[in-house]
Amino acid sequence: MDRILFRGQLNKYRTPYEDEVSFVKDFEELTEDPLAYKRERLEGHFTASAWVVNKERTHTLLTLHRKLGRWLQLGGHADGNENLLEAAMQEATEESGLKSLTLVDSTIFDLDKHIIPARPHVPEHFHYDVRFLFEAEINEPLHVSKESISLAWIAFDSVTDMIGYNPSILRMLEKTSKSEILL
Numbered sequence: 001m002d003r004i005l006f007r008g009q010l011n012k013y014r015t016p017y018e019d020e021v022s023f024v025k026d027f028e029e030l031t032e033d034p035l036a037y038k039r040e041r042l043e044g045h046f047t048a049s050a051w052v053v054n055k056e057r058t059h060t061l062l063t064l065h066r067k068l069g070r071w072l073q074l075g076g077h078a079d080g081n082e083n084l085l086e087a088a089m090q091e092a093t094e095e096s097g098l099k100s101l102t103l104v105d106s107t108i109f110d111l112d113k114h115i116i117p118a119r120p121h122v123p124e125h126f127h128y129d130v131r132f133l134f135e136a137e138i139n140e141p142l143h144v145s146k147e148s149i150s151l152a153w154i155a156f157d158s159v160t161d162m163i164g165y166n167p168s169i170l171r172m173l174e175k176t177s178k179s180e181i182l183l
Contacts, residue, residue: 020111023113038080048085050131052101054153059138062152075091095151096142100135109172112129
């Protein structure tokens with residue numbers, strides 16, 4: 001998926017979630033910026049994530065993110081890769097070690113624009129996160145990368161207890177539970 005195909009997907013993307021609707025125009029505008037896919041764009045940049053579920057749709061794989069100290073979906077910076085689907089797959093594989101990771105659909109599963117707090121040498125900035133839906137075998141051994149503290153398959157009905165209130169993750173969970181993969 002290149003920049004032009006991505007822009008086309010954004011143009012076709014439909015969602016009943018108001019927060020996502022409010023992000024789409026920002027994502028479309030960002031595709032025009034030559035630095036959009038690089039973390040060197042300090043105001044904000046694209047990131048790519050994988051919402052990983054088991055085939056039975058009862059569990060999701062979350063990572064306890066080392067820098068942020070929160071349970072999140074797998075993913076990270078595009079680092080110049082304009083194929084965000086490819087970047088999401090690469091991040092998910094690197095962060096989990098999963099060999100059974102399979103793409104469910106090549107269209108956008110979810111969009112989220114969120115603020116990343118400032119750290120030494122990195123100002124506060126936005127991540128324009130593009131998420132894709134993946135499946136994996138729940139019994140496959142996991143490999144915790146240096147970016148994570150832990151990885152865990154969390155039952156859908158326990159996600160809120162595990163993460164607290166995170167509207168972005170709860171939205172993806174709701175989409176998965178209702179099989180609302182919107183094109």
